[in-house]
Amino acid sequence: MKRTVFLICLLLAPLAATAAGGNGQLDEVKIDLRDKQALQRGARLFVNFCLSCHSAGYMRYDRMGKDLGIPEAVLKDNFLFSAHRPGDLMKATMPHDDAKLWFGTAPPDLSLVARSRGPEWFYTYMRSFYQDEVSPSGWNNRVFPHVAMPHVLYEWQGTQQAIFHKDEHGQQHFERFELTKAGSMSPEEYDAAMHDLTNFMVYLGEPAKLHRYNIGVFVLIFMAIFTLLMYALKKEYWTDVK
Template sequence: MKKLIIAFLLAAAPMLGLAAGGGFPLRDAAIDLSDEASLQRGAKLFMNYCLSCHSAKYQRYNRMAQDLGMTDEEVEQNLMFTTDKIGATMEIAMTPEQGEAFFGVAPPDLSVIARARGADYLFTYLTGFYKDEAKPWGVNNVVFPDVGMPHVLWEQQGMQKTNYSTDAEGNQHFEGFELVSEGSMSPQEFDGAMRDLTAFMVYIGEPIQMDRKRLGVWVLLFIAIFFVIAYFLKKEFWKDVH
């Protein structure tokens, strides 16, 4: 029995968000995929700040337009910097070799990163860069120690440092972040922006989920109505048998 419980806990660990993050408590991303405005803001951040190093090569611009309630023209004029074809996928000019030469490791394609890591991890990652002069980019990350990515949004967030306290046994406890220099956004605004960006990455991880959720409501409704019909049919059929 004990073994069974342990096996279950191990199997459930990824769902509980314990798998990724190297022990750092993940923050709740609290994304809302039904919020179109949030997804649109996330798309804008992604196109402006991420799609230079990272591709999202399974995602097409016109599919995004359709799913997020934008017209092709809006996307063409405001969100397309790497191509002029609305039917194209989100590719980048940088080759993996160049990426590796610049950063030591090629920036991964982000199409399905949300499925690999989970929304809470991404949110904690994006808000978790902190000052660390010993690192090549002058920053480190609470959920990704020795990360090879620069803090590309430092102008928005500002630069923060981590505060740790040491208990009687000499163990370190994370106490919180402290801004050393302010960014153009307040911490609340930056959290909101990273929530939008996380939501967008969750969307591109599985674009069909938008349709599936819409469809799911109708399926449940159908089952509910069908249950009532089946119940009365059963009563009718069994009437003579009894």
Template sequence: MRKLIITALLLLSPGILLAAGAGPHLEKADIDLHDQGSLQRGAKYFVNYCMGCHSLQYMRYNRLAKDLDIDEVTLRETLLFGEAKPGDLMENAMRPEDALAWFGVAVPDLTLVTRWRSPDWVYTYLKSFYVDPTRPYGVNNVVFPAVGMPHGLSDLQGIQEPVMGHDAAGAPVVTGVRLVKQGRLSPQEYDAMVRDITAFLTYAGEPIQLERQRLGLYVLLFLGFLFIIAYLMKKEFWKDVH
């Protein structure tokens, strides 16, 4: 019994730590996977701004086009570059050895990033870069301190400075960011763009998600009907038992 209690506590401890509020505040991404327009824009933004370094190595272009209702002409004109073909996996052109030389770490594939981190984390991360002269690329991030990548969307968002605060021990920490120089997009336009990218990455992490939810409803309805039949059968079988 003691071993069972200890095992249960170990399994529950990560959830307890998360519930305690550790880590930075995450903004709600408020994405809608039914919004095809948002997913299409997110795919375009990801290919144009993120795929120079990151990949979606478990996703094929033609699967994306089918799911997001993108015709082949549009796919070739807006999402395929170089020698990429519709049936290819969405891999980037950066070699792993180049990534190690330039960034010091292997650049992660982002197919499952929202399943690993959550959509809210990705949305907040893309909005939380700030100027930090001590970092190799001159920027840092509130939700990912000591981030090793440059801010690839800085020309769109603009320049942000850190907002300082103190932790429970009284040590200075970065608690937020403040926009000091606007980029090519307004804050509202940049937020919408980041939301579209987050929605697309959430779709890429589980393309079957909406279909799974639809089928799950039918399964629950079937189980409910089966329960009623089983209950009525049980009453019939036991009606003469006293």
């Protein structure tokens, strides 16, 4: 018995470790890939504000258009800023080497960032830029200290400063943000926009997920019919036994 308890504890140990170490300071975000409107808003935001520096090099514009239900004319007029044809890959406008020179580090491809870092991390990151005089760009980020990326959406969010407190060992701990200058959006509107962007980044990281949802529905319908059939069959067999 003791051995079993010990083994179960051993099996559960990694869970406890992630729960404790999994950066409890990330904010929750609800992902809904069936919300096409949200995905379209996120895509528009990404193309307008991120593609100048970052690529999403595994995605083609026309594939995205088809997946998200964006008509081709709208795609051509509103999404193709850094490309010529709908079949092009989503490449950054800024040449890689120039970006490296300007920022000290090249902006990475963002195709998989929501998978590698997680949606919560991405959502928190986009809302955690704060002013920092010591940093070369004038910005710092709570979940990405000394980040080389400037806060490209500060006109929407406004500018905020981070309040830290020191513990007895002299270590700095983040406490809260304080808005120093309001942006064009209210905090709720900005959070909603970042929710849409995060939703889009999750789609970008795994476009096949959209199709899996549809397949899932068919599988459930099939299971329901199959269960009914099996039940009928069972009843049929047991009438002979009795």
